[in-house]
Amino acid sequence: MKNLDEYPFEIRPLSEAEGGGYLISYPDFSECISDGETVEEAISNGHDALVATITALEAKGFPVPAPNSGGVASGKFVARVPKTIHAQLTTRAKAEGVSLNSLVLTFLAEGLGRREHHV
Incomplete structure (x- = not known):
């Protein structure tokens, strides 16, 4: 083991x-x-x-993960948001002709960029 x-x-x-x-x-x-x-x-x-x-x-013959294998970023996460925010995001994405994922990714990137600039 x-x-x-x-x-x-x-x-x-x-x-x-x-x-x-x-x-x-x-x-x-x-x-x-x-x-x-x-x-x-x-x-x-x-x-x-x-x-x-x-x-x-x-x-059971299943693989045992190596230590620290769970800390690798997968590029995927789930976020729960209030229904009103979800509706606003969906409406905005549709108006801009992009997917909800693309819109949220853009907002996250912009927010991180501002934060790094001010820190």
Whole structure:
């Protein structure tokens, strides 16, 4: 089995509505998550979940991702926006004769350019 300490993880606090404590996830494994009341407990439980995930992948003959393979930008992400903004973007894209993706990409690029210029 690979050196589990090489796999990056993310920890975030859980709100009271989510049950409190901390959630741990591994970017290299989309479905490998765990939690704990404390950060230390979340890390320990996460380690157990990672072992179980890798063991299951190996038992089924599936490839096990290399450490840090989940951090590579795929060029794709999903963003949830209010329906009113979605409607405005769709209307603007149609008026300009471009796809919604092209319009949003243009807005993002322009915004990043302005931010880099002012930073």
